[in-house]
Structures are given as structure tokens and as C-alpha cells.
Amino acid sequence: MRSGRGQEIPLRLELRGITKRFGDLVANDHIDITVEPGEVHALLGENGAGKSTLMNQLYGLLPPDEGEILVNGEAKVFKSPRDAIAAGIGMVHQHFMLVPVFTVAENIALGAEEIRGGPLGILDRRRNRRDVLATSTKYGLPVDPDALVEDLPVGAQQRVEIVKALTRDVDLLILDEPTAVLTPQETDELLAVMRSLAETGKSIVFITHKLREVKAVADRITVIRRGRTVATAAPDTSEDELAALMVGREVSLEVSKTPAEPGREVLKISGLVVDDDRGVRAVDGVDLTVRAGEVLGIAGVQGNGQTELVEAIVGLRAIRTGVVELDNESLAGMSTKKILRSGVGYIPEDRSLDGVVKEFSVAENLVLDMYDRPPFGNAFKLNPKAINESAAERVTQFDIRTSSASATVGTLSGGNQQKVVVAREMSRPLRLMIASQPTRGVDVGSIEFIHSQIIHERDNGTAVLVVSSELDEVVGLADRIAVMYRGRILATVSPDMPREEIGLLMAGITGAEPAGEEEAE
Amino acid sequence: MSQVSTATVEDLTGVDAPDRFWNRERRLGAGVTIIGLVAAFIFGPLAESKTARFTLSTDATGAALSINGQLGTILFGLIAVVLGVVMLTGRAKRWQTLLLCLGIAAFVLSFLCWQVAGKFMPLVDTLSGSVEYALPLVLGALAGVLGERSGVVNVAIEGQFLMGAFGAALVGTLATSVWAGLISAMIGGLIIAAMLAVLAIKFLVDQVVVGTVLNLFALGITGFLYERLMQPNALKYNQPPQLPRWEIPGLADIPVLGPVLFHTNVLVWIALILVFVIHFALKGTRWGLRTRAVGEHPTAADTVGVRVRGLRYLNVMVGGLIAGAGGAYFTLVSTGAFNKNMTAGAGFIALAALIFGRWTPFGALGAALFFGFAQKLAYFLSVAGSPVPNQFLNMLPYIATIVAVAGLVGRVRAPAADGVPYVKS
Ligand SMILES: Nc1ncnc2c1ncn2[C@@H]1O[C@H](COP(=O)(O)OP(=O)(O)OP(=O)(O)O)[C@@H](O)[C@H]1O
Ligand SMILES: [Mg+2]
Numbered sequence: 040m041r042s043g044r045g046q047e048i049p050l051r052l053e054l055r056g057i058t059k060r061f062g063d064l065v066a067n068d069h070i071d072i073t074v075e076p077g078e079v080h081a082l083l084g085e086n087g088a089g090k091s092t093l094m095n096q097l098y099g100l101l102p103p104d105e106g107e108i109l110v111n112g113e114a115k116v117f118k119s120p121r122d123a124i125a126a127g128i129g130m131v132h133q134h135f136m137l138v139p140v141f142t143v144a145e146n147i148a149l150g151a152e153e154i155r156g157g158p159l160g161i162l163d164r165r166r167n168r169r170d171v172l173a174t175s176t177k178y179g180l181p182v183d184p185d186a187l188v189e190d191l192p193v194g195a196q197q198r199v200e201i202v203k204a205l206t207r208d209v210d211l212l213i214l215d216e217p218t219a220v221l222t223p224q225e226t227d228e229l230l231a232v233m234r235s236l237a238e239t240g241k242s243i244v245f246i247t248h249k250l251r252e253v254k255a256v257a258d259r260i261t262v263i264r265r266g267r268t269v270a271t272a273a274p275d276t277s278e279d280e281l282a283a284l285m286v287g288r289e290v291s292l293e294v295s296k297t298p299a300e301p302g303r304e305v306l307k308i309s310g311l312v313v314d315d316d317r318g319v320r321a322v323d324g325v326d327l328t329v330r331a332g333e334v335l336g337i338a339g340v341q342g343n344g345q346t347e348l349v350e351a352i353v354g355l356r357a358i359r360t361g362v363v364e365l366d367n368e369s370l371a372g373m374s375t376k377k378i379l380r381s382g383v384g385y386i387p388e389d390r391s392l393d394g395v396v397k398e399f400s401v402a403e404n405l406v407l408d409m410y411d412r413p414p415f416g417n418a419f420k421l422n423p424k425a426i427n428e429s430a431a432e433r434v435t436q437f438d439i440r441t442s443s444a445s446a447t448v449g450t451l452s453g454g455n456q457q458k459v460v461v462a463r464e465m466s467r468p469l470r471l472m473i474a475s476q477p478t479r480g481v482d483v484g485s486i487e488f489i490h491s492q493i494i495h496e497r498d499n500g501t502a503v504l505v506v507s508s509e510l511d512e513v514v515g516l517a518d519r520i521a522v523m524y525r526g527r528i529l530a531t532v533s534p535d536m537p538r539e540e541i542g543l544l545m546a547g548i549t550g551a552e553p554a555g556e557e558e559a560e
Numbered sequence: 561m562s563q564v565s566t567a568t569v570e571d572l573t574g575v576d577a578p579d580r581f582w583n584r585e586r587r588l589g590a591g592v593t594i595i596g597l598v599a600a601f602i603f604g605p606l607a608e609s610k611t612a613r614f615t616l617s618t619d620a621t622g623a624a625l626s627i628n629g630q631l632g633t634i635l636f637g638l639i640a641v642v643l644g645v646v647m648l649t650g651r652a653k654r655w656q657t658l659l660l661c662l663g664i665a666a667f668v669l670s671f672l673c674w675q676v677a678g679k680f681m682p683l684v685d686t687l688s689g690s691v692e693y694a695l696p697l698v699l700g701a702l703a704g705v706l707g708e709r710s711g712v713v714n715v716a717i718e719g720q721f722l723m724g725a726f727g728a729a730l731v732g733t734l735a736t737s738v739w740a741g742l743i744s745a746m747i748g749g750l751i752i753a754a755m756l757a758v759l760a761i762k763f764l765v766d767q768v769v770v771g772t773v774l775n776l777f778a779l780g781i782t783g784f785l786y787e788r789l790m791q792p793n794a795l796k797y798n799q800p801p802q803l804p805r806w807e808i809p810g811l812a813d814i815p816v817l818g819p820v821l822f823h824t825n826v827l828v829w830i831a832l833i834l835v836f837v838i839h840f841a842l843k844g845t846r847w848g849l850r851t852r853a854v855g856e857h858p859t860a861a862d863t864v865g866v867r868v869r870g871l872r873y874l875n876v877m878v879g880g881l882i883a884g885a886g887g888a889y890f891t892l893v894s895t896g897a898f899n900k901n902m903t904a905g906a907g908f909i910a911l912a913a914l915i916f917g918r919w920t921p922f923g924a925l926g927a928a929l930f931f932g933f934a935q936k937l938a939y940f941l942s943v944a945g946s947p948v949p950n951q952f953l954n955m956l957p958y959i960a961t962i963v964a965v966a967g968l969v970g971r972v973r974a975p976a977a978d979g980v981p982y983v984k985s
Contacts, residue, residue, distance in 0.1 A: 100863065100984065121865040136860035138853050139976075149853050150864025152846045160846035203864075 049076030049240045050110060050127050050210035052097075057106035059092055061450070064442040066092040068266040069106070074211065079233055079243045081257035081274075083250075083285050085482040086454025087440030089266040090246050091133050094213050097244075098130045099123040124150075129209030131200045133216045133246075133453045133480070139189035143182050144168045147203045174206045179228045190316055193220045193389050194341050201229065211242045216453065218247055219480045222341050222508055230256045248454070248482050250278040286484035294515035296494045301518070302331035303366075305502035306352070306471050311361035313344075313351045321347035323526035324361070329471065329502040334493065336517025336534070337506045340545055344526035345506045346388060349475050352504075353385050354378045365471060379408055382470035384496075386460055386477050388506070394460040397449035401441055402430035404448050405463050429466070437462040438485060454481045461489055465496060472496050475506045490516060510541065585656045589647025592663035596644050599670035600637025607633040610678035616816055618685040629677020636670035675946050686936055687820045691828060692893070694932025696721060696903075698831045699886030700910025701917060701924035702838060703749070703879035707756075708919055709842065710875040711855040713979040715771030716756050717883050718907025719778030723748030724887020726782040729790070729898035732800030732891070741800050742827075742888050749884020750877060752778060757876040761869050764981040775907070783900045790898060803827060803892045825893055827885065832925075834882065839921040851875060855975035858982040868982045886910070912961040919974060931957040 052074040059067040066089045074080045082090045095101045097108060099117030107114050110126050117123045123130075137146050144167050153166040171184045180198045188196060197220045204212060214233070218226045226249075233243050233256050247253060253260060253274065260272040262284045270284050282290040306329040313322035321344045329335045337345055350356035352363055354375040363370045370378055379385060387394050395404050406415045406426050414425040430444040439458045441451055448456055457480055464472070474493060478486045493516060497503050507513050513520055514534045521531045522544040529544050612629040615622055643663040646652050652659060672681065700717040707714040727748030732741025752774050759765045790798040803825040811822040821828070842848035850871055853861040858868045890906075891898050909931055916930075917923025938953035 098863070102984075119865075119867075120863050121867070124865045130863065132863065136857070136863045138857045138860050140856055141849075141853065145849060146860075149849060149861065150866050152849060154846050162844055162846060162849060 050242060051076055051112070052211055052242065053107075053109040053112075054093070054097065055107045055109065057093060057096060057108075058104050059089070059096060059101065060104055062442055065266050067096070067103075070263070070266070070268055072261055072268070074242045074244060076242055077237050077240045078258045079237050079245055079256050081253045081260045082244060082246045082263060083248075083253060083260055083281060084263035085265075085285055085440075086458070086480075086485060087452040088263045088285075088482075090263055091215055091452060093263075094130065094215055094244065094246070097123065098128060098213060124207075124209075127210035128213065129204045129207050129211070130213040131204045131215060131217050133219075135196050135200055137188045137196060137199060139187075141188060142184065143186050143188060143191075143199050144171050144184035146188055146199060147171050147184075147206055151207055170206055171202065174202050178202070178205055178232045180205075180225070180232075192342060192346060194222065194225070197221055198225070205232070209241070211244070212236065213244045213246075215246045216248070216480055217245075218249060218252055219453075220341075220476075223510070224340075226252065248480065248486075250281050250483070253281065254278070282483045285482065288484075290483050290487055292483065292487075294490045294494065296516075297498075299333040299497065299518040301333040302500060304328045305331050305366055306504065307362070307364040307367070308352070309362050311348070311351060311363060312359040313347045313356055314359055315347055320359075321526055322351065325523075325526070325528055327521060327528065329504050331470075331500045331502050332497055333518045334497050334503040334505055334516050336513035336520045337504065337523050338510055338513045338520050338541060338545055339508070339523035341508045343523050345475070345523055347526075348523070349385075349388075349473055349504075349506055352378075352473060353383060382468060384464040384467070384469045384472040384474075384501075386464050386472075386474040388475035388479070390457055390460050390479070395448045395456055398447055400445045400447055401434065401439065401451070401459060402426050402444040404459050405430045405433050405444075405466070407463060409467060433462040433466060438488065454485060457481050458485060458489075461492070465492055469496065469501045472501050472503045473506075474503065476508065477505065478507075478509075478512060510538065510545075514538070514541070583650070585647055585653055586650055588656065588660050589644050589649075591644070592647060592660065592667075593641055593644030595667045596637050596640030596642075596663065598637075599640060599667050600634050603670055603674040604630060604634035604637060607674040608677040612673050612676035612678070613680040614672075614676065615680055615682050616684065618682050618819075620680050620682070624680065625683075627673060629673050632673030633670050633677070636666045636673060640664075640666040640670065675941060675944070675948070679944060681940065681944075683816055684819050686933075686940060687816065688824065689936040689939070690929060690933040691820055691824070692932070693935040694928040695828055695831055695893070696886040696889040696906055697910045697913050697928035697931055698835065698925055699827075699889075700883050700907055701914040701928055702831075702834055702921060703753075703883035703886070704911060704914035705838060705842075705919055705921055705924055706851075706875040706879035706882070707872075708914065708978050709855045709975055710851045710872045711858060711975060711977040711980060711982070712757070712760055712872050712876050713767040713771065714753075714756065714876065714879060714883075715768055715911060716752050716774040716778075716907075717886075717910045718903060718905065719771075719775040720749040720752045720880055720883035721887035721890065721903040721907045721910075722775075722778040722782050722901070723752050724884035725890040725902060726785070726887075726898050727884070728888040729798055729800045729891040730785075733797055736801060738801040738803055738892055741892055742803070742885060745888035745892075746881040746884040749882070749887060750880040753876050753880020753883070756880075757873050760981065761872050761876075764983065767979050767981075779901055782898070786898060786900050794897070798897050800891055800896070800898075802896060803888075827889060827893065830885065835921045835925045842921070847871075852975070854982075855977055858977050858980075862982070862984075872982075883907075883910075909957045912957045915974075916957075916961050927960075930960070 054070060054072045057067050057070045070093055084090050092101065096103045099120045099122050108117065115126060148167040153163040154160045155163045168184045171182065175182050180202050182198050182202050188199065197217060201217055217229060221229065230252060233245065237243060245257065257274045260274060261268055262270040262272060264285065264287060272281065272284065278292065282292065308325055308327040311322055311325045312320065315321040325348060339345055347356055351358050354370065354373055358371055365381065409415055410421060411418055414422060416422050427444060434441065434444050437458045439462065440455050448459060461477060478489050481489060493503060505513060505516050517534050519531055520534055521528045522541060524545065524547045529549055532541065607630040609628060609630040611626050612632060613624040613626045615624040640663050643659050643666065647656060647659050700721060703717055703720065704714050724745035728741040728745035731744035732738055756770055756774055759770045760767045805823060805825050808822040812818045842851065850861065850866045853866060854868050854871050862868050890902050913924050913927035913931055916927040934953045934956040938950035941948055942950040
């Protein structure tokens with residue numbers, strides 16, 4: 040599997056004075072970083088700080104404007120990822136680099152195919168498949184080699200990306216937010232993999248917004264703010280201190296809120312049954328109500344039907360049986376557009392698929408749902424002035440880091456793309472707000488802000504449904520927590536319930552009183 | 561905010577939600593039923609009740625399949641209706657492609673019975689004519705497959721044909737060698753391909769615009785040289801030798817198919833071999849995997865070390881060679897001399913075959929044969945003095961493509977990055 044370089048000298052990487060500008064915006068401003076062999080080096084920084092940009096230059100995807108990359112003391116110019124790969128570098132990208140219409144095995148093989156037939160280059164699918172399975176079992180990251188990538192949920196796609204990088208047996212591995220969509224268990228396994236790789240002398244650059252992970256695995260931490268290295272910290276620095284270093288101010292990691300004052304029943308779901316893409320039952324008889332002015336959190340390990348539940352509510356997925364009512368009006372058979380227009384806000388879990396149009400500008404993305412309504416326009420034309428004014432306002436309010444509101448969303452950092460979605464969905468009067476993984480890939484400062492906005496919506500009398508695989512997030516936001524397991528709501532509990540008990544429920548263990556709390560609702 | 565559709569080109573079945581009543585199969589079934597009804601109850605009464613003879617040779621003599629014209633018209637129409645109804649029940653999903661093909665075939669047979677009633681139609685002649693008309697279309701569409709599967713739209717097939725036809729005529733005459741002619745034709749196609757590749761891949765000019773301009777360029781330059789050089793000196797410059805017709809002993813004796821496929825010019829064999837080779841190469845080789853990756857998600861391909869632009873250059877150039885060979889058909893097989901704008905839009909029909917064939921080699925072959933058959937039929941009908949204006953049949957490729965693109969025949973989806981230049985910021 041080795042890429043044929045034969046050498047066994049551990050790789051020592053040095054970045055010197057790397058500078059990258061996009062127009063007026065300085066994304067990287069003379070950054071110096073050294074990564075020693077066998078080191079896990081964490082990169083921390085706000086959304087748009089320039090972490091991905093830095094790594095893309097190291098990987099040959101972007102040419103630096105200034106500065107040098109040294110591998111084992113030797114200056115290198117990486118014109119394309121080919122050169123970086125040849126130097127022993129591998130990368131897991133923040134935005135997946137997977138071909139949707141290929142199978143998992145094809146995606147993993149691409150670029151490093153096992154072939155037979157010499158110059159004919161006939162794919163040896165059996166060997167490719169076996170390599171995939173070998174890596175997958177070796178590192179405890181289950182993937183189905185024959186599944187089409189486009190059919191996979193984001194978490195599984197993330198595992199594919201990681202397996203793809205690990206199959207290649209590199210000396211320096213760049214992991215750009217690999218844990219944003221993993222379950223806590225998967226995250227822990229990945230952290231263990233990183234440690235064991237480091238022990239064999241490989242270096243790892245690890246980007247994440249989750250401070251717990253940084254503290255658990257990093258040997259050294261570099262903090263970047265607005266394109267500059269502002270600090271190097273040891274892993275025993277406290278989470279609060281790290282957060283303050285990143286954002287440049289004190290951040291509260293707790294959600295502050297007053298007790299809810301629930302009103303009328305806004306969303307009422309009974310006996311809902313929904314199938315997934317393969318026709319397998321994903322939601323299996325769910326009853327739920329969300330009242331005005333309260334946050335109902337759905338806790339659960341990803342893949343227990345949460346995605347399908349939410350898609351069924353907003354009309355993206357057919358309802359098999361059951362009733363979904365918004366203020367006593369059935370939503371069955373309504374188009375998604377109509378549902379959203381009737382006062383439902385929706386933050387989808389996969390922003391790049393359902394949330395933003397990357398080729399459109401930030402301003403256009405901010406009015407995607409209202410472009411044909413006054414003041415932004417009518418059925419025949421748009422009103423650019425109103426669109427731009429409102430965009431400028433949102434950009435400041437939600438702290439969207441972009442060179443301008445007319446920049447295309449594709450050029451924004453991952454977390455800032457997420458903020459565009461959140462800003463859009465929260466900019467109109469809502470009756471029901473559905474937030475699926477609302478803070479995925481968002482930095483701690485912005486998490487604080489988005490959480491306070493969600494609570495603000497609640498206090499304005501909106502019914503809020505939050506789905507998150509982060510238990511902390513659910514517990515922090517929710518007034519009631521419904522635990523979902525294998526397509527059913529196992530129990531509805533109070534956020535004051537001890538974490539361990541909720542954790543057990545998430546694993547499907549109901550304990551002595553079987554589904555007792557459900558009746559209590 | 562709806563889900564982005566991402567069905568594969570190969571994924572012809574099962575793209576619809578299972579609970580939609582008017583899914584692809586039922587829509588197709590309704591279509592087949594309707595054309596069957598038209599055939600049975602409109603063509604049927606119009607048909608004469610005389611014997612229709614389909615002779616197995618190239619003329620009226622010899623063995624023949626005979627049927628009463630009116631009976632045949634109605635019978636085949638009803639067969640189409642039955643096939644359509646089977647599809648409408650929604651129970652035969654696995655067989656839908658087969659049923660669709662049979663349904664269309666039944667309709668065509670019904671139409672033929674109507675037209676041939678009281679006359680005869682030589683089958684061998686019709687089929688070999690269809691294959692011959694289809695030949696440049698297949699080669700042109702294969703050039704398109706190579707380019708577009710790697711993400712470069714090629715609307716310059718027409719220009720490549722013209723350059724190929726011209727090069728074959730000129731060099732073939734000068735060298736008095738048909739093979740030199742064929743090779744020059746390929747080089748002619750390559751010249752256009754090289755210009756397309758450089759302008760589209762390196763200079764990022766809009767690919768449809770480049771293609772259109774290159775078509776005009778090819779038309780202009782071959783037209784100019786034809787008028788200035790060839791026309792005054794036709795004997796010296798425009799009398800290329802013709803591709804020989806070879807016969808494979810044994811196989812050529814198979815009734816009907818033998819003479820059509822195994823007693824013909826080499827270009828037909830080359831085209832068929834290319835269809836197979838490109839099909840299997842796209843599916844099963846490293847080149848194919850990388851080509852498809854580059855056409856679907858070039859950035860992803862780049863990040864694993866695939867040379868995106870290099871591969872695009874290669875594919876467009878090889879496509880140029882193939883389309884150029886397609887151009888040779890016009891001067892080395894069909895007419896025997898170059899003429900101004902002699903390809904007359906065949907390159908665009910090849911483009912239609914590419915789309916109708918869903919960017920796959922076998923799809924392109926099927927579409928090209930279908931279009932070739934329509935063209936031959938149009939010719940046959942006009943000679944036989946049919947009341948159906950042959951312009952209708954000449955329109956068929958375009959109508960079929962519109963129907964296909966409009967989604968009636970299932971989702972037609974180009975490679976995701978087709979026509980999108982790869983730029984690194
Ligand atoms: N191609 C581009 N064109 C213009 N601006 C860009 C481009 N790529 C990145 N930027 C800008 O550079 C800045 C740094 O982006 P980068 O993606 O590196 O941030 P990040 O630290 O990875 O953030 P996140 O944590 O949200 O992923 C952002 O302000 C972004 O808008
Ligand atoms: Mg990033």
C-alpha cells in the first residue's frame with residue numbers, strides 16, 4: 040500500500056511566513072508553524088481565521104503568495120496535490136472531496152488504484168475492495184465499500200474520507216474538521232487512531248472547533264485569529280482560556296436562558312412512519328408535540344431516524360402513514376416551498392447539499408427563500424438595493440466573515456457558510472423553527488451567538504425543534520428532550536436528568552421503567 | 561432548497577420515489593400505449609389491404625417475409641398497446657427497457673406494414689443503408705462521449721467532420737491512398753480538437769461558444785480551399801480512392817445480418833470495436849475511473865493526485881481523432897468527393913445521439929442506429945412515393961432528443977462538471 044517512496048525518514052514540516060491574500064482580504068498573514076515527527080498538532084481558530092486556507096496551500100491546492108514550505112529542511116513548491124502526495128502528505132478536507140456517483144470503494148481507490156494488465160490499467164476491484172475493508176477494520180471505521188456515496192449520510196461520508204486518507208499510508212496527515220459530523224463514539228475512535236499513528240512517528244495536523252478533542256489528543260496547539268498566529272498553547276490550557284484565545288474575548292460555554300413559557304401546540308405529530316432512501320423504515324411511529332415558546336430537543340445517536348423525521352416535516356420526504364400538523368393544519372402533501380412559506384424555518388443538517396447555493400453571492404443566499412416577495416422583489420424582478428441592504432445588516436449581526444456580501448458563498452469558510460444559513464432562516468417571522476445540527480462546524484464564539492438567537496426565537500413565541508448529535512447542545516438549549524432510538528421516541532425527559540441516564544437511553548437502554556416517562560408527558 | 565438530483569448516468573432505474581404513481585415506467589407505458597393506439601386505429605384504416613413484402617435481399621427478388629399490409633399494421637399496433645399496458649400496470653419494472661424497445665419496434669413495424677402494403681422493401685438494403693448513415697454519427701458521438709465524460713463539452717463535432725472529410729479527400733487524392741486519406745482525416749479532426757482543448761481548458765473560453773466558432777472556422781476554411789483549389793482542379797485534388805468493402809468469409813453468409821455487418825467497409829468495424837473498447841475502458845480501467853471522476857468532480861480528482869487538465873486534453877484529442885475518422889466517411893465511403901458543407905449538420909445529429917444515448921458508448925450506438933434507420937427510411941419513403949413527407953423522418957433525431965432531454969424517457973443527466981472549466985484559485 041505504500042506509495043513507493045521507500046524512505047523511512049520521519050517527516051518534519053515547517054511553514055515559514057506563509058501569506059495568502061484574496062483581493063483585499065489577508066487570509067493568512069505570515070504564518071509560521073512547525074510540525075515535528077510523531078506530533079499531533081492542533082490548529083484552533085474562529086470561522087474564517089484561515090485554517091483551511093493554510094492547509095490547502097500545504098497540500099498544493101492553492102499557491103501561497105509569500106512564504107516557504109520546508110519538508111525535512113528542504114524548501115518545496117507544491118504545484119498541485121500530486122506534489123504534496125509525493126512528499127508524503129495526505130489530507131481530509133473540510134468539504135468532502137468525494138465523487139457522489141461513485142461507490143465508496145471507487146472513491147477510495149481513485150488516484151491510487153490497484154491495477155492489473157500492466158499498461159492497460161484494468162482496475163483490480165477485488166483488491167481495491169479488500170484494501171478498503173482492511174483499513175476500515177484496522178481502524179474501526181465501518182464503511183460499506185459498495186454503497187454509492189450520494190446515498191450515504193454525512194457521517195458515513197466523513198468516515199469514507201478518513202479511510203481514504205488512511206489507506207494511503209502517509210507521513211503527515213492533515214485532518215480539517217473531521218469530527219464535525221461524527222458521533223461521539225466515532226470521534227473517540229478517531230482520536231485513538233490519531234494517537235496510535237503519532238506513536239509510529241507520523242505527524243498529524245488536526246483542525247477542530249471542539250476544545251475537548253483538542254485537549255484529549257493534541258501535543259501542541261496553535262491558535263490563529265484573522266490570519267495570524269496569536270498563540271501557541273499546551274494541551275493543559277483550560278477550555279475557557281483556549282476559547283478566549285481564539286475569539287479574543289471571554290466566551291460563555293453555557294447557554295443562558297430563563298424557564299420556558301409554553302403556549303399553544305404548534306407542531307403536532309402522531310403515528311408518523313417514514314422510510315429512508317432504501318425503503319427501510321426509518322421513523323417508526325413517532326408522536327411529538329412542540330409548543331409555542333419552548334425548545335424541544337431531539338437527542339440520539341446519528342442515524343436513528345432524526346434526518347428522516349425532519350425531512351418528513353418539511354416535505355422533503357414522503358410520509359408513509361401518520362399525521363403532521365402545523366397549528367392544526369395538516370402538512371401532508373404540501374410542497375417544501377409552501378411549508379417554509381407558511382412560517383417554518385429550516386436549518387438543514389447538510390448545508391452544502393440543501394442549505395446554500397455555492398455559486399450565488401452571500402446576499403443572494405440570504406434571500407433564497409424570499410427573493411420574490413417585497414421588499415426584495417416580485418414575481419418579475421429583484422430589488423437589488425433592498426437585498427443588499429438587508430444582507431449588509433445580516434452580515435454584521437451574524438458576524439459572517441466575508442470580503443463582501445457580493446462574494447460567492449463557495450469562497451466562505453465552512454463555519455461562515457453555516458452562519459449564512461442560520462441568518463437566512465432566522466430573518467423572517469416564524470411559527471416553527473427546525474434546526475438540525477445548527478452549529479455544525481461553527482466556532483465557539485458563534486455557537487454562543489447562534490444559541491442565544493435560538494433562545495431569542497423561543498422567547499418570541501416560536502416553537503423550536505432542535506436536532507443535534509451533540510448531547511451538550513441539546514441539553515443546553517432544550518426545555519424538554521425526546522430521545523430517539525431506532526426510529527422511535529424512547530422517552531421524553533427533562534434536561535436536568537443526569538447525562539449518563541440520557542446517554543443510556545440514547546443507546547436504547549430504557550432500564551427499570553420501560554418507556555415510563557413517555558406517558559408522563 | 562429541494563434535494564439536488566444526483567442520479568447516475570448509468571442508473572437508469574429506480575430514480576423515482578417508490579410511491580409516485582406516475583413514475584418513469586408508467587409514463588413510458590402510457591407513451592407506448594398511445595403510439596400503439598395511433599398505429600392500430602389511425603394507420604390501420606389508412607393501410608391498403610394488399611401484401612407487404614420484405615425481401616431478404618437488396619431488391620425485389622428472392623425469399624421474402626410477407627404479410628397483409630392492413631392486417632400487419634393493426635396487429636403490430638395492438639402488440640404495442642399490449643406492451644404499453646403491461647408497463648402501465650407497474651409490475652414489470654425489471655423489464656421496462658426491453659418492453660420499451662419492443663414497443664417502439666412494434667410501432668415501427670406497424671408503420672412499415674402501412675407504407676409497404678402493395679409494395680416491397682428490401683431488408684438488406686435498408687439495414688446496410690441505416691448502418692452506413694449511422695456510421696459517422698457513432699464516431700462523432702464517441703468523440704463527444706470522451707470529451708464530455710471528462711467535462712469538456714464538444715459541439716465542434718460538425719467542424720471535426722468537415723475537416724476530416726476535407727483532409728481525407730485532399731490527401732487521399734494526392735497520395736492516391738485511401739489509408740493516407742483516413743489518417744489525414746483523423747489529423748483534421750485532431751486540429752479542431754486541439755484548438756477546442758486549448759481554448760476551453762487553458763483559456764477557459766465558454767465551451768459552447770468555442771465549439772460554435774470552430775464549426776464556423778471549419779466551414780469557412782474548407783469552403784474556401786474547396787472553391788479555390790479543389791473545384792478548379794477536381795481531378796488533381798478531389799478524387800479520393802474509396803474505402804474497400806471487405807468480406808469475412810462464413811459470417812457474411814448469415815442471412816440479412818451477414819451482408820449488413822460482415823461485408824462492409826472497415827470503418828464500420830472500427831466503430832463497433834471502439835464502442836466496446838470505450839465502454840469497457842470507461843467502466844473498468846484506471847483511465848476510465850479517472851475520466852469519470854474528472855467529469856463529475858474535478859476538485860476531488862485533483863486532491864487525490866489525478867491530473868485534471870492533462871486527462872481532459874488527452875480525451876478531447878483522442879475524441880478529435882475519432883470524429884475525424886467519422887468525417888472520412890463522407891468522402892471515402894459516401895459520395896467519393898468533397899463538397900462545400902457536405903456534412904450538412906450530421907455533427908449536430910451526432911451530438912443528439914450522444915445526449916439521447918445518455919453519454920454512454922452503447923447508448924450512442926443505439927441512438928445513432930435509430931437515427932440512421934430514420935434517415936434511410938426517409939429516403940426509402942420518398943423514393944417509394946409515400947404520402948408521408950420525409951421531412952418528418954428527418955426531424956426525428958431532434959424530436960427524439962427533445963423528448964429525451966425533457967425527461968420523458970427518464971432522467972437524462974450530463975456529467976456534473978460537463979462544460980465547467982477547472983480553475984484553481
Ligand atoms: N477562494 C477564495 N476566495 C476568496 N476568499 C476566500 C477564498 N477561500 C477562502 N477565502 C476567505 O479566506 C478566509 C479564511 O477562510 P478559511 O476557509 O481558511 O477559514 P477557516 O479557518 O478554515 O474557517 P472554518 O473554521 O469556518 O472552516 C475567509 O474569510 C474566507 O472567506
Ligand atoms: Mg475551514
